Amino acid sequence: MSVWMGMPAFPDAARKALADSQLRANLRAATGTIRAKRAAVVAERADWPELRAAGRAIKDRALRDLDNHLSLLAERVTAAGGVVHWARDAAEANRTVVGLVRAAGAAEVVKVKSMATQEIELNEALAAAGIAAYETDLAELIVQLGHDRPSHILVPAIHRNRTQIRDLFRRTMPEAPPDLTDDPEALAAAAREHLRRKFLAARVAVSGANFAVAETGALVVVESEGNGRMCLTLPEVLISVVGIEKVIPTWTDLEVMLQLLPRSSTGERMNPYTSVWRGVRPGDGPREFHLVLLDNGRTDALADEVGRDALRCIRCSACLNVCPVYERAGGHAYGSVYPGPIGAILTPQLRGVDADPVSRTLPYASTLCGACYEVCPVLIDIPRSLVHLRAKVVDVHRGTPSAERAAMTLAAKTFASPRRFALAQRLVRFGARLLRRTRLPGPHSGWTDARDIPPPPDHTFREWWATRTDTPVVDHATRERARLDSGTGAPERDGPREDHARGAGGELGAGNDVVLGPGGAEVLARVRSALGSAREDVEVPREYAHAVEDDVDVVALFAERAADYRAVVRRVAGDGGGTAAAAAVGQALRELGAASVVVPDDLPAELLSQVDGVVLRDRGDLTVDALDRVDAVLTGCAVAVAETGTIVLDAGTGQGRRALSLVPDAHVCVVRAGQVVGTVPEAVAATAGADVLTWVSGPSATSDIELHRVEGVHGPRTLVIVLVD
Ligand code: SF4
CATH class of the missing domain: 3.40.50.10420 (NagB/RpiA/CoA transferase-like)
Structure with missing residues (x-):
């Protein structure tokens, strides 16, 4: 997946972004507005906790049996007249799409906003093959015309104000009137004019999908502007590049997702347009439909029992809008197409935690305040994943000498022994009194730039406690030793899990061979390897409202x-x-x-x-x-x-x-x-x-x-x- 070329580590990028006061003002206004809209529509739903619980379970159910759901999806799409392709990585996905566009004899494509295609840098691959790709979502169009990068999942051009957009349109759009104003209505009208001919003449469209329903083979795209409908309906050939984690098991599951996503994303009860289609429908829409199922690191994330939670993400962007770090640093600082808290846990997993400076530093791009977890519609515990990924970063560098590592080793030895700990406390107290400093020296001075070292207390807690009670202070290690000595045994572990692993061909029989191909076989093998034998049958609680109250007209x-x-x-x-x-x-x-x-x-x-x-x-x-x-x-x-x-x-x-x-x-x-x-x-x-x-x-x-x-x-x-x- 793409970490933008030349991006510095998060702290450096964030420092630069913080110096841009216009960016901070834009972000503050935008995130505040979306937060308020979301809060209002979520408050309408007394059953919001039940919907979230169902959303989490649906995605977990899909992920815990992903190989079978993917096989079923492929079979259903094929039966409905679509063609399924499997892409192990970005290069394979790009090769597939370029080949399909060439086979259609097209030199240009129209595109629906899709994070998966940004992740694999499809536009660049198409350009290298001499194929022009036109982004049709207004914000993506602004980003593309400005040779810019998206900075928000929902509003990718959130960092640009209306005057900047007007100037950009005047400069880059031949159809834009010379007296184009910065009125948003006029700017949207100019974009409509610019793209209208492209929509009507396009032979090939490329999209992503919000959901793929395994049970029926239906693809779902949720949008607002109608550019999605244009792309999904008018061209002769439709190519949808979809991450394998977008699968949901059943049609009924849509009733949950279509409530969680709009309210969490745009803060609406329902977004203006949702398109659903299965394969090819004669006389209605594209004559060819190709579904490209993309791995590109997702099976690596799936193999991590904590990190796999990130694959539940439905890209609503609610976590961005509440994140104090995102609100100040903005999306570009995250260095990839996935900004904000979800980017901080997804990018390092798709790339590898030590793949580059961006991936290495993203797990630290958080205060761990937990606001993201509070709003996430599918209950992704992002702080837990961040801590887990930080541990992985540390593990990768374990053994590499550094001053910090030496200090941590010393601290670990000190904290491991009550005697050494008490001695250290006495030394620190004595030293602090002797030196009477309020600032730390040398490289540690950053800690005291904005605060003084507090004066040491006269007594430690242990000393105070000893003066007030006869109860001895027993440390955890001593207690644990006593427990083991008494023969109560090791701490309890999870009981053995039932092994639900399927055979190499899955449950779907001979049909699998038809739709898999070598790429599909390998992706499914990776999924099986990632899941191992620890599969779970996840029950979906459906305690949310299914009908309105009887007295409602x-x-x-x-x-x-x-x-x-x-x-x-x-x-x-x-x-x-x-x-x-x-x-x-x-x-x-x-x-x-x-x-x-x-x-x-x-x-x-x-x-x-x-x-x-x-x-x-x-x-x-x-x-x-x-x-x-x-x-x-x-x-x-x-x-x-x-x-x-x-x-x-x-x-x-x-x-x-x-x-x-x-x-x-x-x-x-x-x-x-x-x-x-x-x-x-x-x-x-x-x-x-x-x-x-x-x-x-x-x-x-x-x-x-x-x-x-x-x-x-x-x-x-x-x-x-x-x-x-
Ligand atoms: S992590 Fe949760 S809140 Fe953030 S974009 Fe994904 S689904 Fe939305």
Whole structure:
């Protein structure tokens, strides 16, 4: 994985960053804002602890049986028409992607924000092969145009303010108007214009994925701007590079992850868009789908019983936003694509704790205050991992002479003997009184730059204790010796664990050979070796809420929450014949000024009875350019979620293919009251088995410029919901 070339050790990089007062101000404002948003939406959930416990168990369950889940995922993706590739390291992943792009005859690709592809430096590998890669997430675009580096997981350009972005766009974007202002709306519009043609013309897209569901072979991408939907839907070939730790065992597990991630990440009940797809769907989306499953050091982390916790990470960035070290030093100081507390434990494990100065020093980039653990949605005990990694760094250098090591050896000998310890205390007290210094000399002076040496106490604790009680002071070593002498035996250890190791072929039979290949066989062998025989069957506690309270009016709640996320909601009475709904649809389109509207071919005709403009029926024959010229799209949906104000489209009756509800600038969606469910778990259950899903919560949006929310980026700028009782 990539540690950025030439990056100094964390202390040096942090010192430089601390001198940048503008950076510190940007970070303070941004992290404070996201913290407050997250706290507000988390506080809405009384069952947040239960959701976190479930999230941890789901990821642990996946990791403790990773080889079997990966095998199943590969089999399901293949069965759904996808092609699975395995990459043992970054070079193999890059070779695979370059080969696929060349085979598609493309000279450029559009990209969805993906940390895995940054980790393997895919853009650089593509450039070396003469292939241009265009980042399409607004923040990633800013980073790419500025030849810069991301500094935050969620808002990679958090270190840039709006004026800097305006100047960058003026300099690097041919489409940007010369009088472009630093208004975030204008900047987002310029980015939309810049990327629009690329989206519509791209033949190949590259993405990552937030989750990969082993049970169904579904991939899940969670995003806000609609650039993800554009990349996942419009090109002919889709290549998804996904770390092997992104697998989750079952479809039901999504009901937990889709609640934990948005609230922890953007501080929303639900992010604007979530795309789910399985393999290839004829007539809807890419004709080819390639899944590249990436190891690149993950199996090394898996082999470490403490360090493997980091593989639970769902990249929400909540730990960054509460970290006092990150808030002051910023993301670049962490020297790799993974900044903040998660980077401090992930980078050294993927690279090796002694691989370079960055990896060696990152475990110390923390005060161990524990704030990261408090907010982590999957309960990663980052401080515990940091201490563990510090011990590993020390172990690597054990035996190398140094002044610190000599001092520690002396201290260890002193602390190991009560007699020596008491003698040392007396010597220190005597010396301090004699010298009467408040500062330490020489290389130790740093300790006393900002504080004085306290005067030594008149008595040590032991001396004080001896004057007040007859109880002898018994040290731990003496107690332990006595316990052993009394024959009570060694301290208890964990009981023997059941050996659940599978055979070399896993549980899935002959199908494995078809989808594995040599790369897959080796990755799975590494996983098995990392897990050894100490497998555990992890139970997932599902004590979180599955339904809203009985007295909640879910339809009213849906209307309220959808409006919260800036959808325009028109609630009309159902009249059996659909006249009221048709009137509301006609009215909505008139207010949008839509002279043309595209509809799925199977949309009920009565909904169009009061539409004034041109109506195009899509039979799968409209080109993307034709869709781009249409003013609006009218669809139904599969289900709507009250607690998050989300509509879910599954490409079923009256919904059409995914491009339909994506390319036109306004989306009018008819939702029947009977389609509204209360919660995310109910919606996940209702859509099990779907080949494609698009979860939509309001219009597309970005907060990538100084966290100022701008509606309408690449997806429709307006969402109108006609809610029919
Ligand atoms: S470690 Fe936890 S809080 Fe930090 S990014 Fe990962 S999941 Fe989020």
